Amino acid sequence: MRCYHRAFLLCVVSTSLSLLYVFSQLAATSEDRDGWDLKAQGGPDGRSHDTGHLLRKTPGSTGLRDRDAGLGRCKKRSYWSLPAGVCGVNCLLESSVGKRSASEVGERGGGRSHLAVVACGPRLEETLAMLKSAVLLSHKSLHFYVFAEDDLHDHFRNALDSWPRTVQTKFNYTIYPITFPMENAKEWKKLFKPCASQRLFLPLILKEVDSLLYVDTDIIFLQPVEEIWGLLSQFNSSHLAAMAPEHEEPRIGWYNRFARHPYYGETGINSGVMLMNMTRLREKFFKNDMTTVALKWEEILMPLLQKYKLNITWGDQDLLNIIFHHNPESLYVFPCQWNYRPDHCIYGSNCQQADQEGVFILHGNRGVYHDDKQPAFRAVYEAIRQYAFGEDMETSLLQPLEASLRSAAHTYCGRSAHLFTRRLKRSIASVQREADRRP
Numbered sequence: 001m002r003c004y005h006r007a008f009l010l011c012v013v014s015t016s017l018s019l020l021y022v023f024s025q026l027a028a029t030s031e032d033r034d035g036w037d038l039k040a041q042g043g044p045d046g047r048s049h050d051t052g053h054l055l056r057k058t059p060g061s062t063g064l065r066d067r068d069a070g071l072g073r074c075k076k077r078s079y080w081s082l083p084a085g086v087c088g089v090n091c092l093l094e095s096s097v098g099k100r101s102a103s104e105v106g107e108r109g110g111g112r113s114h115l116a117v118v119a120c121g122p123r124l125e126e127t128l129a130m131l132k133s134a135v136l137l138s139h140k141s142l143h144f145y146v147f148a149e150d151d152l153h154d155h156f157r158n159a160l161d162s163w164p165r166t167v168q169t170k171f172n173y174t175i176y177p178i179t180f181p182m183e184n185a186k187e188w189k190k191l192f193k194p195c196a197s198q199r200l201f202l203p204l205i206l207k208e209v210d211s212l213l214y215v216d217t218d219i220i221f222l223q224p225v226e227e228i229w230g231l232l233s234q235f236n237s238s239h240l241a242a243m244a245p246e247h248e249e250p251r252i253g254w255y256n257r258f259a260r261h262p263y264y265g266e267t268g269i270n271s272g273v274m275l276m277n278m279t280r281l282r283e284k285f286f287k288n289d290m291t292t293v294a295l296k297w298e299e300i301l302m303p304l305l306q307k308y309k310l311n312i313t314w315g316d317q318d319l320l321n322i323i324f325h326h327n328p329e330s331l332y333v334f335p336c337q338w339n340y341r342p343d344h345c346i347y348g349s350n351c352q353q354a355d356q357e358g359v360f361i362l363h364g365n366r367g368v369y370h371d372d373k374q375p376a377f378r379a380v381y382e383a384i385r386q387y388a389f390g391e392d393m394e395t396s397l398l399q400p401l402e403a404s405l406r407s408a409a410h411t412y413c414g415r416s417a418h419l420f421t422r423r424l425k426r427s428i429a430s431v432q433r434e435a436d437r438r439p
Contacts, residue, residue, distance in 0.1 A: 113138070113229040116145040116202055116214045120178065120195035123217045124155050126369065129385045131160070133221040135170050136384075136393070137427040139434060140226045144173040145206065147198050153177075164389050179205060184302060191305070197316040199271070203278040204298055210279045216272040218369060220362040220380055222424045227360065228338055231275060235332055240280035241324075242332035243269040244339035249350045252343065260311040261318060262289065262325035269324065269331070271317040272363050273339040287326045339363050342374050345413035358422030376413040379404035380420055393428045 115134060119127040131144060146156055153175050160173055178195050180188040191197040199214050206212065211232055213225065231242055246268035247253035255268030263269075285294035290303055304319055312318035324331045336344055336351040340359040344351040351359075368374040369381035383401035387393070402421060408414030 111226070111229075112141045112143055113225045114143050114145065114209055114212045115225060116147065116199075116206070116212050117217055118147040118178070118195050118198040118214075119152060119156075119217050120149050120193075124152055124159075125385065126381075127156075127217045128159050129381060130215065130217060130219045130221070132387075133219075133384050134225050135163075135167055136387075137221055137424075137431060138170065138224040138226060139430070140224070142171040142225060144171060145176065145202075145209075145212070146173060147176045147178060147195070147202075149178055149195070167389050176205070181302070184305075187305070187309075191309075191315040193315070197319075199274070200301055200316050200319065203276065203281050206278065207282070210277065212276050212278055214271075214274045214276065215361075216363065216365070218364040218367075219273065220364070220384055222358075222362060222380075222420065223360050223427045224430075228273070228275060228334075231332070231334060232277065235277060238329045239332040240277050240284055240330045242275040242334050243271055243320075244273060244334055244336050246270045247343060248336055248352070252347060252350075255321065258313075259318075259321075261308050261322055263318070263321035264324040264328065264331065265333070268321050269317075269333070270339055270341070270363075271320050272341075272365060273361055274320075275332075275334075284327075284330065286323060286330075288323075289326060337361075340419075341365050342368055342377060342413060345376075345416045346374070348412055349416050349419075354416075354419050359419050360423055362420065374413050375408035375411060376405055376417045376420065379408060379417075393432065398425060398428055 115131075117127055117130065127146070127148075134142060134144075144160075148156060156173075156175055161168075178189070178198055180198070180201065188197045188200075189195060202212060202214060211229075213229060235242070245265065246255055248267070250256050250267055253267040255263040256266060259268065281297055283296075285296055286300050287294055288300060288304070290307060295303075300323065301319070304322060308318070308322060335353040337354040337357060337360045339361055340351060340354055341363045342365070344354065349355055362377065362380055364374075364377045364381060366373075368377040370378070372378070379401060383397055383404065386400075387397045391397075398421065401424075405414065405417035405420065408417060
């Protein structure tokens with residue numbers, strides 16, 4: 001009987017200590033919120049501008065419609081404020097393109113896709129190539145949320161404002177500063193790559209945006225953005241985010257061989273392309289391995305980092321893997337063709353869906369756009385980067401790309417290069433048909 005009593009007491013003490021730890025972290029998180037607001041009140045009146053467009057909570061064709069009536073409206077935020085002087089609502093209001101109305105941008109088809117990216121360091125050109133691929137191939141209007149270091153803001157604004165007016169009618173954009181909880185800002189900013197963990201805080205910054213597609217800077221769209229945006233309509237009532245597996249082949253998987261923390265599924269998930277219903281994400285109480293108490297998004301991040309920071313390698317992606325390991329019902333897993341990386345071809349083709357239908361979104365991680373290790377990936381990036389708006393995409397983009405890909409046939413990925421152009425050909429043909437129908 002004494003043994004049982006001792007075991008019971010041990011369990012009580014252990015549980016109490018666990019709860020004390022979690023609540024101490026939650027208290028720190030609460031203090032962080034106050035720190036964010038104080039930091040943001042750099043101006044004399046502490047006011048900030050609302051940025052997002054409110055979308056419906058339920059995914060689907062009706063749930064994806066942008067409520068453009070709210071465009072241009074400003075209000076003070078009580079939770080997360082932007083520093084005074086940072087452009088809000090719509091950065092185009094400050095640019096030469098801002099003279100056009102919001103309806104001029106939004107008149108293309110029903111619904112707007114919302115696309116976010118985080119750029120720090122030497123990522124300007126790479127990010128612009130990604131945004132360019134999105135604009136070139138999409139039929140419906142877009143809103144870009146560009147989170148960047150302060151010294152990149154003017155460069156982004158000047159580049160986007162220099163695009164032809166016919167192109168600018170397809171998108172709006174907003175530029176944000178890199179913003180982390182004040183108390184732990186340095187720790188978050190240095191997690192994995194500079195600023196990469198900013199994506200974890202997007203639901204807390206863009207509080208009036210319902211759904212959002214986040215992508216890394218090294219993404220190239222090979223078909224319209226609205227195609228992946230449409231996957232929101234396939235979410236069930238539990239889904240709040242969608243990502244692709246980290247690996248298709250467990251024998252070369254990283255998480256299942258080396259991870260020292262929980263991860264999603266058999267091989268983990270890759271967060272380079274992440275589709276989110278952020279309303280659901282903000283409202284969800286997440287199960288976790290720190291306490292029996294389910295925690296909301298803003299409550300779970302810091303305790304999770306404190307527990308696992310010595311065991312994670314890939315930063316915020318590892319934290320997402322831990323979260324969805326404990327909440328697998330909340331994740332919609334889309335196939336590898338939506339996030340096609342060198343790992344899918346470097347040892348031979350192992351993305352079956354891409355073999356059948358082509359690559360939808362190319363992800364040039366490991367810096368392959370900027371070295372000669374994977375010339376097929378670099379060829380796609382350079383073709384998009386060098387293409388001049390207004391030129392014929394068949395002769396000035398597709399044909400030069402196919403020529404470059406032929407010279408990469410000596411590599412495994414080069415032998416799969418036809419998968420890179422299969423969807424791109426269809427997308428270009430569709431854009432050209434639409435252009436031909438215009439008066």
